[in-house]
Amino acid sequence: MTTQGMSRRQFVVTTLAVGGGFALGISFSEKQIEGAASSSQISGRPWESLAGKSDVEVGPWLMIAPDDTVTIRIGQSEMGQGVITSCAKMVAEELECDWSKVRAEYVSVNRHFRENKVYKRLATISSSSVRLGRPYLQQAGASARERLMAAAAQSWGAARTELTVKDGVITHTPTGRMLRYGQVAQKAAAIHLPEEPKIKTPEQFTLIKKPTKLLDVPLKVNGSATYGIDVRVPGMLYAAAKASPVFQGKVKSYNADAVKNRPGVHSVLEFGGDEIEAGVAVVADSYWHAKTALDALTIEWDEGSHGNDSSEEYFKNSRTALDDPGAKVVTKKGDPEGVLRGASHVVEAIYEVPYLDHAVMEPFNCTAQVTPDRVDIWAGSQNPEDATIGAAKITGVPLDNIYFHNCFLGGGFGRRGNQDDIRQGVAIAKQLGGRPVKVIWSRQETTQHGHYRPMRTSRFRAALGPDGMPLAWHTRVIGMDENFSLGDQRSPGDDEQLIRGLHKLPYFSQTELFDYHLRKSHVPTGAWTSVGRSQNEFFLETFVDELAHSIGKDPYRYRRALLDANLEFPFAKNWIQVLDAVADNSGWAKQLSAGTGMGIAIGDSRRITRTEITICATVATVSVSKEGRVRVERLDVAMDTGPFLVNPLAAERQAEMQAAMGVAATLFQEITIEKGRVIQANFDTLPLLKPREMPEVKVQFVRATDNPIAGIGEEIIGWVAPAICNAVFAATGKRIRSLPLKNHDLTAA
Amino acid sequence: MLSIRVNKKTYRVDVEPETPLLWVIRDTIGLTGTKYSCGLGLCGACTVHLNGKAIRSCLTPVSQAAGQEITTIEGLSADSQHPTQIAWREGDVPECGYCQSGQIMAAAALLSRNSTPTDADIDREITNLCRCGTYARIRQGIHRAAQIAAGR
Numbered sequence: 001m002t003t004q005g006m007s008r009r010q011f012v013v014t015t016l017a018v019g020g021g022f023a024l025g026i027s028f029s030e031k032q033i034e035g036a037a038s039s040s041q042i043s044g045r046p047w048e049s050l051a052g053k054s055d056v057e058v059g060p061w062l063m064i065a066p067d068d069t070v071t072i073r074i075g076q077s078e079m080g081q082g083v084i085t086s087c088a089k090m091v092a093e094e095l096e097c098d099w100s101k102v103r104a105e106y107v108s109v110n111r112h113f114r115e116n117k118v119y120k121r122l123a124t125i126s127s128s129s130v131r132l133g134r135p136y137l138q139q140a141g142a143s144a145r146e147r148l149m150a151a152a153a154q155s156w157g158a159a160r161t162e163l164t165v166k167d168g169v170i171t172h173t174p175t176g177r178m179l180r181y182g183q184v185a186q187k188a189a190a191i192h193l194p195e196e197p198k199i200k201t202p203e204q205f206t207l208i209k210k211p212t213k214l215l216d217v218p219l220k221v222n223g224s225a226t227y228g229i230d231v232r233v234p235g236m237l238y239a240a241a242k243a244s245p246v247f248q249g250k251v252k253s254y255n256a257d258a259v260k261n262r263p264g265v266h267s268v269l270e271f272g273g274d275e276i277e278a279g280v281a282v283v284a285d286s287y288w289h290a291k292t293a294l295d296a297l298t299i300e301w302d303e304g305s306h307g308n309d310s311s312e313e314y315f316k317n318s319r320t321a322l323d324d325p326g327a328k329v330v331t332k333k334g335d336p337e338g339v340l341r342g343a344s345h346v347v348e349a350i351y352e353v354p355y356l357d358h359a360v361m362e363p364f365n366c367t368a369q370v371t372p373d374r375v376d377i378w379a380g381s382q383n384p385e386d387a388t389i390g391a392a393k394i395t396g397v398p399l400d401n402i403y404f405h406n407c408f409l410g411g412g413f414g415r416r417g418n419q420d421d422i423r424q425g426v427a428i429a430k431q432l433g434g435r436p437v438k439v440i441w442s443r444q445e446t447t448q449h450g451h452y453r454p455m456r457t458s459r460f461r462a463a464l465g466p467d468g469m470p471l472a473w474h475t476r477v478i479g480m481d482e483n484f485s486l487g488d489q490r491s492p493g494d495d496e497q498l499i500r501g502l503h504k505l506p507y508f509s510q511t512e513l514f515d516y517h518l519r520k521s522h523v524p525t526g527a528w529t530s531v532g533r534s535q536n537e538f539f540l541e542t543f544v545d546e547l548a549h550s551i552g553k554d555p556y557r558y559r560r561a562l563l564d565a566n567l568e569f570p571f572a573k574n575w576i577q578v579l580d581a582v583a584d585n586s587g588w589a590k591q592l593s594a595g596t597g598m599g600i601a602i603g604d605s606r607r608i609t610r611t612e613i614t615i616c617a618t619v620a621t622v623s624v625s626k627e628g629r630v631r632v633e634r635l636d637v638a639m640d641t642g643p644f645l646v647n648p649l650a651a652e653r654q655a656e657m658q659a660a661m662g663v664a665a666t667l668f669q670e671i672t673i674e675k676g677r678v679i680q681a682n683f684d685t686l687p688l689l690k691p692r693e694m695p696e697v698k699v700q701f702v703r704a705t706d707n708p709i710a711g712i713g714e715e716i717i718g719w720v721a722p723a724i725c726n727a728v729f730a731a732t733g734k735r736i737r738s739l740p741l742k743n744h745d746l747t748a749a
Numbered sequence: 750m751l752s753i754r755v756n757k758k759t760y761r762v763d764v765e766p767e768t769p770l771l772w773v774i775r776d777t778i779g780l781t782g783t784k785y786s787c788g789l790g791l792c793g794a795c796t797v798h799l800n801g802k803a804i805r806s807c808l809t810p811v812s813q814a815a816g817q818e819i820t821t822i823e824g825l826s827a828d829s830q831h832p833t834q835i836a837w838r839e840g841d842v843p844e845c846g847y848c849q850s851g852q853i854m855a856a857a858a859l860l861s862r863n864s865t866p867t868d869a870d871i872d873r874e875i876t877n878l879c880r881c882g883t884y885a886r887i888r889q890g891i892h893r894a895a896q897i898a899a900g901r
Binding site: 079080081213214216217218219220221222223224225226227229230232238263286287288359360361362363408409410411412440442443649653656657658659660661682683684688689690691692694696697 | 764765768769772775776777779780781782783784785786787788789791792794821822823825826829833834837838841842843844845846847848849850853871872875876877878879880881882883884885886887888
């Protein structure tokens with residue numbers, strides 16, 4: 001067999017560089033940086049340091065080379081959202097270097113642990129990369145800048161106040177003398193500032209706010225970007241893994257002899273343990289050999305107690321639970337139940353949404369090498385910190401000796417923050433006597449072992465007065481499996497995921513009650529874009545639409561009136577501004593052809609544990625054919641930017657991504673449980689949006705508030721489903737209270 | 750032992766003839782730009798050129814490629830300067846990027862047959878899936894690549 005992998009010497013050099021984390025006197029050839037001709041400013045293997053022997057560290061976040069190249073270290077994970085570029089910009093904004101000379105690499109996760117979490121936080125979740133990262137990233141850039149300035153000042157015997165800097169060139173104003181960053185970096189590295197400088201405020205930004213081309217794009221057009229599934233290390237074995245089809249089941253038996261002698265097969269082994277679904281893996285000299293052997297292996301499973309569970313049963317039980325006593329109260333104002341009992345105009349609706357899968361393009365995988373003293377892991381992870389801690393627990397190797405090499409992620413959406421891929425990979429590698437192994441899950445395995453967006457059921461009841469304004473509003477939600485943990489953002493046992501988005505009604509109602517029940521199943525759940533909000537946002541924005549239509553009011557104008565009347569809501573006017581913008585841009589209320597409708601939705605991604613918001617409104621223009629086929633023609637999005645967006649280009653792309661994800665979920669995606677297991681398997685039964693199904697997406701940025709927004713990673717998707725379904729109602733008169741749309745008969749009467 | 754030519758190099762590979770070409774390219778030869786995503790030919794992430802024509806390598810047994818010319822994303826151009834690659838960079842087309850090798854190979858094959866594809870041509874010929882919603886940028890990228898190729 002002919003192989004072309006990394007030579008052992010290359011591998012050793014790489015490992016040392018990663019272990020050291022900073023300039024080590026090892027010079028890397030140009031070959032390290034793939035596609036150099038197209039000037040990629042990141043290595044195809046982003047965990048590798050780009051450090052050359054003359055790179056100088058000016059603080060742990062950046063290095064400067066004699067030719068003024070600046071290498072900035074990134075603590076967050078790139079999955080297409082442009083976080084590498086945004087984080088680099090936040091540092092460079094303060095550094096005042098030449099942006100065209102900026103390169104980026106991932107931080108060393110190992111160094112992060114060795115140096116007392118020097119890189120602050122390595123999770124990429126919760127729309128937090130800018131919101132939480134900006135203060136310390138700006139500080140890192142400002143600090144380095146002042147050290148460089150101090151170095152120049154020292155060289156000239158001049159006062160700092162006599163110096164200016166632009167694009168990495170320092171000028172002594174009185175004399176016109178100049179020094180480049182590359183010339184003073186060595187001196188700057190040894191300088192300690194008596195006082196840390198203040199960071200810029202948004203009005204002072206010059207680099208942030210500008211649309212900036214994404215640094216990782218050149219790697220993704222020539223095959224050089226390394227995703228976890230692409231990792232190759234010397235001596236590597238391959239494994240195909242299969243976990244218990246019924247969650248929480250166990251391996252009963254399997255006949256390893258049946259496959260042991262197949263070509264290339266190395267071994268058959270089991271995995272399991274704490275937070276690791278039990279299963280079997282075939283290890284071989286290639287993935288194909290491993291996979292075909294695994295397919296030929298008959299495994300008997302002990303299905304445990306959930307072998308007959310179904311999502312149909314869960315939905316039935318959730319409906320029943322709507323009337324269960326003892327609901328936990330979140331918000332109560334006045335006596336809405338009393339008002340509802342006596343009211344003449346009551347609108348009531350029950351809503352249901354299914355489990356959803358992330359359907360990442362890159363199937364799940366993990367490459368790991370476990371020896372008694374050291375663990376190396378290569379994978380794309382949204383939480384390398386948690387991954388490292390998990391590996392330490394499984395292997396007993398101390399954190400200081402664990403090296404997590406983060407890759408590009410072929411889709412995350414929250415799915416790559418659960419670490420189940422990592423734990424399983426390490427548990428398998430641990431059994432291979434120090435040999436590295438790349439574990440790959442087939443597409444079917446990836447689909448059937450997700451951590452799904454939870455299904456949810458709700459009932460909304462409102463009483464309207466003669467003027468159409470709500471007198472009472474009772475929201476009850478039945479949640480399933482909301483208690484998953486999310487790294488540093490929350491701890492289990494907290495129901496916040498279930499109630500976010502509904503805990504404070506933005507719309508006026510004289511009396512108000514929001515309560516819930518939480519139920520559990522054996523289905524593993526996790527953060528899907530916007531975590532606990534997409535369900536609630538569909539519910540709320542559909543219900544307020546129903547209220548409007550029940551009294552013949554235009555849904556845009558009705559929302560406006562309810563916001564205007566809600567004097568307790570400090571952001572009502574800001575919401576109205578964004579709502580007006582989207583209504584204007586979309587041509588709301590214009591005459592549409594038969595079978596076409598427009599629907600509107602708005603929200604601000606509110607969470608109980610966060611004060612920042614992102615106001616976003618969407619109008620969907622939808623056509624429904626006589627045969628009941630829905631086509632989303634266009635999505636108009638108006639989004640508040642607050643005082644700045646780090647990269648408007650990245651924000652636009654987020655809107656496109658969340659549009660695609662939201663449209664696919666609304667039109668035809670669901671995860672169904674039957675006999676305790678997921679039924680969907682591949683892109684035939686869990687379809688992705690096809691090219692022709694993509695709507696036109698028009699994004700308008702609006703300045704509606706003065707505080708930095710919460711983020712953009714999850715703040716658009718919630719309004720896609722209700723806007724589409726409200727549009728379907730406008731086009732057909734059929735009200736959609738459950739998703740996906742494919743389960744509804746929309747043929748013209 | 751089979752002999753295949755990939756990116757103008759000959760490889761003798763010791764694999765079973767029914768092994769999908771995808772896995773020979775990725776694991777045996779070591780070119781990982783061509784991706785595995787569904788394994789059923791539904792998504793196109795595995796698209797390569799067989800004698801210049803776009804095929805889905807996850808469904809193509811390596812025996813079918815014996816003695817043929819295979820081009821992968823790594824071999825599309827010597828220096829990442831294929832019109833599609835220039836256009837993709839200009840338009841910041843890729844998001845997560847995992848589908849993009851396949852998208853580019855499909856687009857390049859289309860352009861080699863049809864130097865001025867219309868939107869209808871693109872609708873019909875480019876069916877590769879993308880989870881991140883880059884479809885509009887892909888379409889713009891194809892039109893731009895056609896312009897770039899014509900301008901040469």
